[in-house]
Amino acid sequence: MTVEDEMEIMGQRLHEKIKNIFGRSLSIREVDAGSCNGCEVEVNALSNPIYDMERFGIHIVASPRHADMLLVTGPVTRNMELALLKTYNATPDPKLVAAMGSCACNGGIFGETYASGSGVDRFMPVDVYIPGCPPRPQAIIFGLMVAIDKLEQKIRKLEVKA
Amino acid sequence: MSEEYIEAIRKKFGNLILDETVSNNETYLTIKKDDAVHICDYLYHTLRSALLSMFATDERARDGCFKIHYVFSCKGDAFIIIQIKIEENLPKFTTLTHKIPSANWYEREIQDMFGLVPVGHPDPRRLIHFEDWPAGLYPLRKDFDIRTKPERVKGEYIYRRVEGEGVYEIPVGPVHAGVIEPGHFRFSVAGEPILNLEIRLFYTHKGVEKLFETMSIDKAVFLAERVSGDNSAAHAVAFCQAVEKLAGIDIPPRAKYIRTILLELERIYNHLGDIAGIATDVAYPFGAAHANRSKELMMQLNEKLTGSRLLRGMNAIGGVRRDIGDKKEMISKELDSLQKDFRELMELLVSSPSVADRIETTGRISTEIAKGLHVVGPVGRASGIDSDIRRDHPYAAYPKLEFKVPVSKEGDVNARTNVRADEVYESITLIRQALSRLHEGEIRKDSGKIPDGCALGYTESPRGETFYWVHISNGRIERCKVRDPSFCNWLAIEYAVLDNIVPDFPIINKSLSLSYSGNDM
Numbered sequence A: 001m002t003v004e005d006e007m008e009i010m011g012q013r014l015h016e017k018i019k020n021i022f023g024r025s026l027s028i029r030e031v032d033a034g035s036c037n038g039c040e041v042e043v044n045a046l047s048n049p050i051y052d053m054e055r056f057g058i059h060i061v062a063s064p065r066h067a068d069m070l071l072v073t074g075p076v077t078r079n080m081e082l083a084l085l086k087t088y089n090a091t092p093d094p095k096l097v098a099a100m101g102s103c104a105c106n107g108g109i110f111g112e113t114y115a116s117g118s119g120v121d122r123f124m125p126v127d128v129y130i131p132g133c134p135p136r137p138q139a140i141i142f143g144l145m146v147a148i149d150k151l152e153q154k155i156r157k158l159e160v161k162a
Numbered sequence B: 001m002s003e004e005y006i007e008a009i010r011k012k013f014g015n016l017i018l019d020e021t022v023s024n025n026e027t028y029l030t031i032k033k034d035d036a037v038h039i040c041d042y043l044y045h046t047l048r049s050a051l052l053s054m055f056a057t058d059e060r061a062r063d064g065c066f067k068i069h070y071v072f073s074c075k076g077d078a079f080i081i082i083q084i085k086i087e088e089n090l091p092k093f094t095t096l097t098h099k100i101p102s103a104n105w106y107e108r109e110i111q112d113m114f115g116l117v118p119v120g121h122p123d124p125r126r127l128i129h130f131e132d133w134p135a136g137l138y139p140l141r142k143d144f145d146i147r148t149k150p151e152r153v154k155g156e157y158i159y160r161r162v163e164g165e166g167v168y169e170i171p172v173g174p175v176h177a178g179v180i181e182p183g184h185f186r187f188s189v190a191g192e193p194i195l196n197l198e199i200r201l202f203y204t205h206k207g208v209e210k211l212f213e214t215m216s217i218d219k220a221v222f223l224a225e226r227v228s229g230d231n232s233a234a235h236a237v238a239f240c241q242a243v244e245k246l247a248g249i250d251i252p253p254r255a256k257y258i259r260t261i262l263l264e265l266e267r268i269y270n271h272l273g274d275i276a277g278i279a280t281d282v283a284y285p286f287g288a289a290h291a292n293r294s295k296e297l298m299m300q301l302n303e304k305l306t307g308s309r310l311l312r313g314m315n316a317i318g319g320v321r322r323d324i325g326d327k328k329e330m331i332s333k334e335l336d337s338l339q340k341d342f343r344e345l346m347e348l349l350v351s352s353p354s355v356a357d358r359i360e361t362t363g364r365i366s367t368e369i370a371k372g373l374h375v376v377g378p379v380g381r382a383s384g385i386d387s388d389i390r391r392d393h394p395y396a397a398y399p400k401l402e403f404k405v406p407v408s409k410e411g412d413v414n415a416r417t418n419v420r421a422d423e424v425y426e427s428i429t430l431i432r433q434a435l436s437r438l439h440e441g442e443i444r445k446d447s448g449k450i451p452d453g454c455a456l457g458y459t460e461s462p463r464g465e466t467f468y469w470v471h472i473s474n475g476r477i478e479r480c481k482v483r484d485p486s487f488c489n490w491l492a493i494e495y496a497v498l499d500n501i502v503p504d505f506p507i508i509n510k511s512l513s514l515s516y517s518g519n520d521m
């Protein structure tokens, strides 16, 4: 199967899910919390004409205030910690947090140092972990699907409470 | 060779040289602390050697002092490293920045990481640590535990101020609108034109150099690949070459060719990405889509060859891990179609007046500024600096291959785009030549136990010269100094944007293709 075929199949499934839950696009704000930039290469690849994720309803937004989800890369460095928390607080509820890449999942090769923070879940609740160094574009799409399932559960819980 | 340089230094400063050692193409001269500025100034201004890197080491346990090393490049593939000793109870040295402007950030880095103060430095603020980092803690000192988590203290970072009627500031970042790395930019503008830009980086500082000291040599190759993720191969090869050089390992010819192919594949996909970025920022999405498609196809080729879209996991001490010789045909087929597509793309780009209008004369960096700041790689070459490590200090299979080093004088976004485009063609030729000479043979030599010693390793990454200085002691990494090209190039952006308008900033930024992670480490 070619990359294009894989993408078509996964993308359509993702599109269905997004349509059901949001009735519009899934808005994502990406935050580099100290990555090596490898993860950014792959997030950017999702916008190239071969993957073209916008057609499946995934939209990268400029402000966290417009975002449904934060896609965080990097181990969370000391110098990015505050900016990351501010971005998290600026994102409206109910929100999703995806930790993308080994660094964001558990610190990866950088781990815990005086300047590096061994993963996003030390600082905020994480909904999905997308492992890989960096994860391939297909893996990111798969991670997003899992995240959306999680959001569905979250919304249901909120409804039950109400 | 370095002989004539050393002779000249000996003649002029003979009595100041305390010690002289030579290993491979590196000559180490130890001199008295107070004389460093004169000798460096002489090397730089009279002998026209470039300052390639500058760093400190903590040798208190062995020699009872810190040392500062100034690495200079000489014609004829040689290096001179000036060393000075600094006593712990007098942790100061005279700044070199007034004589060699590119010493600026190195000295501030040494101040933050070792607590050695460059006396007389024009900008003695912190560079790497933020204002909330407590005073008196220096991570690269040997008595600093890597897992220390210092408390955040109160402090303030003072930005340069530009004042006057109608002047206002625009702060941008660290979290940006696009998918890019974090950094803070502070513009002072009067209307649209930019009067001043101050950059603030090191948001992604992870403690990489300290981490190297905790890793086995084999594992450290993987860390080198992650210093600046999109330049994985260049960093890994530079690190491996430093270790191989100090251990006297001559890797098999086949491995040299494979490394060369990997390095050029890396250059191609990076340059395609940069050209795509420039096309996006000048609002030419068709060109951007075209370039991004080619980039993706190259990354898929990377994956087919190496298992990694970013060419990771291939390099190892002693050679490469995987043979790609059986995929010759696949590679040359991909290169054929890339060449065709790329030619079409560039024809489109250069024939579009709306593109030319945005990139010609935009973000100019003069040769003088580029020289002073030691701007490297395609950005330096687009400003008239004719240097390329592949030719000037050859490594891997480059001495056996023919290639041109494109240089331009204009120094604007247009020149940087064209230099990169020409380099893509050169890379294609280089890979073709390497493929045709890929003779049968082993791909990796057993490295055995690595002896004690230190050496430089270097590559020309897609962004420019990448340096490693590795010191091994008892089979462990005692110190690993990394100098990513972006560390040299970042300051150039403060000059490139002057008198340009704010909306042109993204294009200028993209055309400089700066790595934050490689710079911040």
Ligand code: SF4
Binding pocket: A034, A035, A036, A037, A038, A039, A073, A074, A100, A101, A102, A103, A104, A108, A109, A132, A133, A134, A135, B226, B229
């Ligand atoms: S997970 Fe890997 S690619 Fe991603 S930021 Fe970390 S080291 Fe880089």
